[in-house]
Amino acid sequence: MNTLLDKLFRRHGKELLAFAERQSNVTIAEDITQEAFLRLMQHPNLTAIENHRAYLFKTAANLSKNAYDHEQVRLRYTPDEPVELEQLVCPLPAPETTVAIQQQLERFLSVLLQLPEVVQHAFILSKLDGLSYPEVAEALGISSKSAQRYVFKAWQHLIQHLGHDFLGDNLTR
Structure with a gap:
């Protein structure tokens, strides 16, 4: 061969x-x-x-x-001009921002966990998962009015312990 x-x-x-x-x-x-x-x-x-x-x-x-x-x-x-390392932007938040967010989340959860479990679940289903009050009620086996009352109770508790500024616009929709 x-x-x-x-x-x-x-x-x-x-x-x-x-x-x-x-x-x-x-x-x-x-x-x-x-x-x-x-x-x-x-x-x-x-x-x-x-x-x-x-x-x-x-x-x-x-x-x-x-x-x-x-x-x-x-x-x-390939870029026309060489790219300096300082010009590259990392899409991730800065480490100090990540730590601050983690601390805020832990603070939020510690306050939320002070509430009864059904109130916690109603709040999470409504405000974090985006379910309507009737959907929350069905998921928890409670009335729609109770679901609304529990979410309101959770809001009051969170505002009392964290304040309006902490909660911001994200959760108040």
Whole structure:
């Protein structure tokens, strides 16, 4: 089998290299040529290939197209000017903001947990899950009026212990 590859390389190597240079560019043409022969060599049944030259040229053409596509993607997503690390913005909040939010959440939950369980659930279902009073009532097995009363009771308790400023507009919708 090595003699076949040697023979094919001597017969088609220069021609394939010239083809790869025309299809892509001189800097990667040798790599494409070597890769085409490598793929031919790795073929499970080399003698089953009817036209080795056609196989090599088709492989080189595909490799050239892949290299071109890769280069186009690289050019599309490479900025025109170098980007300084200081210019990159992290989409996550700053660590101190994360800690502050975590502390606020813990404070909110500790105050909410002071209420009876059914009042907690009514508030969570209504204000955090967005259920209507009849839906809260059905979920908890209570009347709609009780659901409304429990949510109001939770609001009073939270405002009394946390204040209006702490709760903000997010929960008052």
